[in-house]
Amino acid sequence: xxxxxxxxxxxxxxxxxxxxxxxxxxxxxxxxxxxxxxxxxxxxxxxxxxxxxxxxxxxxxxxxxxxxxxxxxxxxxxxxxxxxxxxxxxxxxxxxxxxxxxxxxxxxxxxxx
Amino acid sequence: xxxxxxxxxxxxxxxxxxxxxxxxxxxxxxxxxxxxxxxxxxxxxxxxxxxxxxxxxxxxxxxxxxxxxxxxxxxxxxxxxxxxxxxxxxxxxxxxxxxxxxxxxxxxxxxxxxxx
Numbered sequence: 767x768x769x770x771x772x773x774x775x776x777x778x779x780x781x782x783x784x785x786x787x788x789x790x791x792x793x794x795x796x797x798x799x800x801x802x803x804x805x806x807x808x809x810x811x812x813x814x815x816x817x818x819x820x821x822x823x824x825x826x827x828x829x830x831x832x833x834x835x836x837x838x839x840x841x842x843x844x845x846x847x848x849x850x851x852x853x854x855x856x857x858x859x860x861x862x863x864x865x866x867x868x869x870x871x872x873x874x875x876x877x878x879x
Numbered sequence: 880x881x882x883x884x885x886x887x888x889x890x891x892x893x894x895x896x897x898x899x900x901x902x903x904x905x906x907x908x909x910x911x912x913x914x915x916x917x918x919x920x921x922x923x924x925x926x927x928x929x930x931x932x933x934x935x936x937x938x939x940x941x942x943x944x945x946x947x948x949x950x951x952x953x954x955x956x957x958x959x960x961x962x963x964x965x966x967x968x969x970x971x972x973x974x975x976x977x978x979x980x981x982x983x984x985x986x987x988x989x990x991x992x993x994x995x
Contacts, residue, residue: 807987807990808987808988824982856924858924865929865931865974865976867926867929868926870916870924870925873922
């Protein structure tokens with residue numbers, strides 16, 4: 767069973783606030799990912815990391831930023847939240863090998879008012 | 880570029896019916912990987928299966944089975960004798976080892992509703 771955690775699970779916040787979504791995994795996985803999921807279900811990769819001090823932008827442009835200072839931790843930050851950031855954010859991790867499955871956290875549902 | 884198409888947006892069946900979820904993919908790589916994930920109402924994506932491009936054997940796991948056909952670029956998922964607990968959104972995904980840095984491309988998902 768996957769051990770990947772996200773906090774908070776739900777967040778309602780006002781426009782202009784700075785927020786950090788937390789993601790931690792206890793599996794020692796090198797790769798970690800952030801996805802944004804539209805209300806219509808489609809998932810889009812917004813950030814990924816191959817290991818400590820590695821961060822890359824994904825396929826969907828995002829105003830968020832990420833950091834990877836420790837293997838197990840991959841937080842996502844929005845400096846100034848806007849209503850357009852309202853979405854579900856899913857964190858995932860995987861081993862470094864090619865083609866392996868990703869394990870997902872429970873997600874953070876963010877609402878910006 | 881890689882692409883995954885799940886043409887069925889929503890499917891509704893009565894409990895105990897069999898149901899097949901379709902997945903068609905596009906890729907230029909010869910080495911690639913296909914996945915199915917389940918997303919129940921709780922929101923977490925649950926990994927179901929992984930298949931690499933060199934293994935066309937079909938797989939059965941309990942009531943679940945998967946049919947991989949390279950000739951038609953399809954990786955379909957069948958649930959036999961569906962149950963209410965199978966109600967979820969199901970995603971098919973593709974990863975190309977070479978072209979896309981091993982990133983996953985997801986289909987748009989199929990929402991399955993199983994009625995008692």
